[in-house]
Amino acid sequence: MNDILVDGVRLAHHHTPGSTGGTVVLLHGTPSHSHIWRNVAPALEADGHGVLVHDLLGYGASERPVDRDTSVTAQAELLADLLAQLGIRRCTLVGHDIGGAVAQLFTTAHPDRVDRLVLINSVSYDSWPSSTWRRIIRDHLDDHAAMSQQEFEALLTRQLEMVVADPARMTGGVLEAYLRPHRTPVGRASFFEHQVRYYDSTPTQRVAPLLRTLPTPTWIIWGAEDRWQPVDHAHRLAADIPGASLTTIPGAGHFPMEDDPQRIVEELRAALARGQAL
Template sequence: VEEVSLVAHDIGGAVALRFALAHPGRVRRLMIMDSVSYDSWPSPTWRRIIDEELDGHAAMPQEEFDALLTRQLSMTVADTSRMTGDVLRAYLAPHTSRLGRTSFFEHQVRHYDARYTQEITGRLGELTMPVRILWGAEDQWQPVRYAERLRDDIPGAELVVVPDAGHFLMEDAPDRVVREIRDFLSVAAES
């Protein structure tokens, strides 16, 4: 694939920003949603978990892990009723074994490190492709001030803040997210 339009969320947003900076000629358009950036991560609650739980995760009983992750996941939505039942079970399912819990801590949480975003902060002004920043107004992990800062640091970036949506805005406002992505990509197709 020679040229792409990227749509990325959370840590994927940082990966997309890094890719766009490393390969600007290969990225037609970039949309980031509730992305980690600057010094915004890990969030205070994840920092506490890293400090207090990371090294003891192997001995953590499944019920304790489920409770920990459920507390974290409830913070991802503005409407907590959206993170219950089948939706919550789907998020918990990959981690219902010792291997799943170990993988979660060792291959994800252990690598939450703002240095990956801080080291590109001074280069955001180099981005010249169209950039749309989509953000949940109620994001508890990545507050809107980070979206505003990204908008200000990326030339011509457009910021769209979705009301009544949290970090997982695709759970709170799925139709709006689909519309925004389709609109963004259709403009790319017309270019």
């Protein structure tokens, strides 16, 4: 990952120009960072596609600025600046979880800049935060500094175990990679102040009516065993977005890139082979 200064803040990113003439932008969600694409991005790069992954502001290795808006609305605005700075005029935009909210906001605001939209287990409408996150917001958001590191990691581990269909996939080095950005006092505080504090469905409720007239070719990919964003939301998105294609993945949960990364690669390859040419 390299650092780039965008609108006065530092973003960690990886950008590989491709030979096909276009770029696939992979947006992660929460509680996550760009690590989630580690088994997807290299395959697309090997196919010749340009690929951009970055840690959202306040996430992963990106800056954690004090008093900076890190809502999905702000992330979409920052994405526009990042793409402009990298000279990426058009892209295929792939968004997972809250990255899907960022993708919805960006695509409806800039449909001329998105060749294809892919939503993977995306938040939408009033579907978030989930019931478990609402309890965490109620119980810990305003007094998270009083939690011990052990208590915090136990809380986050319980949540991460829910994002995969098979909890054994969220152990060892995989779990460690998701916990690592939060293993300092700053990282732990940032988790609550830059991520949890902005778990707010207002932006996705506001953008929902625009989805019904979205001209962008859209693919919806969903882990069928998602406990946070049940597959009913995928069907609603597919019904609202004109011509949207829906694929559900058996045996995969909210993080299908962990449960079945090869299937995600296959579905993205199929989407990239259709729609507007890259």
